[in-house]
Amino acid sequence: MPPDIANLTFDEALAELQRTVAELEAGGGPLEASIAGYERGVALHERCAVLLADAELRVRRLVERAGGALEAVELRSDDEALPDGQG
């Protein structure tokens, strides 16, 4: 069972789309399989296009916790003034 397309990253979806197209172009499979492949290809393409159109850059900052553990903390405001060399 192929993974749910909605959970694929852009790279995963694009890689599978390229693979699918290559397989379809090679031909040889039964019509039924070709159609299923095409259908999945269309969904993969849509997934990629949506990711491209709707993506928002995630911005985080590495912060060092007591004991040396590192955490990437979400940054929102565009121009947060933060001291350098900490965290």
Added chain:
Amino acid sequence: MSRRDPPSARPGGDEPPDWALPSWDALPEDEPAPRATRPVPATETSEALIRPRPGLIPDQFRPAILGVTEVTHVIRDAVRADERLRDVWVEGEVGRVTISSAGHAYFTLKDERSQLSCIWFRDDRLVSPFEPRTGLRVVAHGRIDVFDQQGVYQLYVSSVQPAGFGDLALRFEELKARLAAEGLFDAARKRPLPLRPAVIAVATSASGAVWHDIRHVLERRWPLAEVVLAACQVQGEPAPTSIVAALARIARYAEGCVAAGRPADAPVVTILARGGGSLEDLWSFNDERVVRAIVAHPLPLVCAVGHETDVTLADFAADVRAPTPSAAAEIVVPDRVQVAAGLAAEAQRLTGVAQRTVSAARRELDAERRALDGLRPADRLAQARERAGVLLDRATRTVLEQLGMARAAEQRAEARLRPIVAIRLGAAHASLDAGAAALAVLGPQATLDRGYAIVRRSDDGRILRRADDARAGVMLTIRLAAGELGATSDGPLEPG
């Protein structure tokens, strides 16, 4: 030019020509202009007193008396002939600086015992980023020449740099040579950058314009990414340690993500960046510790320090050198618009292959219909069916099943494809309707080849379908895959 006019500049026509401006400290302001040492002959008599009468003393014993200009030219020629004076670097402290209204700078260079007057012409001075000021230690480059009208020698300056620059430059070259010899700058150890990084680490100052610029470029070009800042100081004495620590944090974080089973969160490329600044500001990026941290960094690293013309050892050590921090961000990610275009091309290929698949299926059906058309008129078809008879039923069923499957698949396909690809399958369906009749194409021979036989009554040629069609004694003709047999019926074995 007015920006550099000395406060003492006299207004308007009072101003002396450039060459007459005081140009060195030692000359007291009130001292009269140097006089020609040779008395000016006022009369024939005084001339006669000084000059020996020709003929009285042989020429070779006469003292050689030269004109001022001649002496000056002798000195000038001697100065110009000395290669050491043609291309000199002179280090010293800047004395008083005067800038004429024409924009030329006059100053002296001093050390404990001597001083040297210098002139720096406007064109050279204006392109220099550095301006000599009284009290600064500088290194001036130029040539020594003699200025006839004032009878002075001076340094004609081509460039001026702060003293100590030479030390820095020397240290830079020495370290560069040493690290290069270790192979730290080898092209062979440069790693390729990932194509579409999901997580990008940035080591820079959190408060500067650089971090802001990098974020905005990433936002515009490839917002699918995540950017993780490891803030560090990028100038001053603590900067090298801070940069090294930031790179180490990035490495440790990436490792931690993988170890925690979240490899997708781990940064896959690092940008090390700093905005423009003076040579001293950028010096942290020539620090050996920073260079070694870059080389040891586990992720491919793009370095962008200062402006395009600034080159640091960090740039040499990095996997990729970007001319500016914004350019580093552009190098690291693809452009969303271009990727979208590539994606559209992929969709085009997908649609193309679907269209070809469907039209190939349609062509097969069309071929069958054409074959069927070839079998008309109907009586020929009927005759053929009659000949094939019951033995074809089986084949008919089989092929009908196959056709039915293909047809069902096409119907499903069309339902799926309709919204996206406008393919009309109507024609294919029409030919499918005639699909049953197309079986005649197969003819009886194929069935006979598989070991079946066709049995007819010899008298009227009717094909036998029921046992009681041939009571005992009826003459039969049996058609085999090759040839026919004559036979006589023994009658039905069981009553039909």
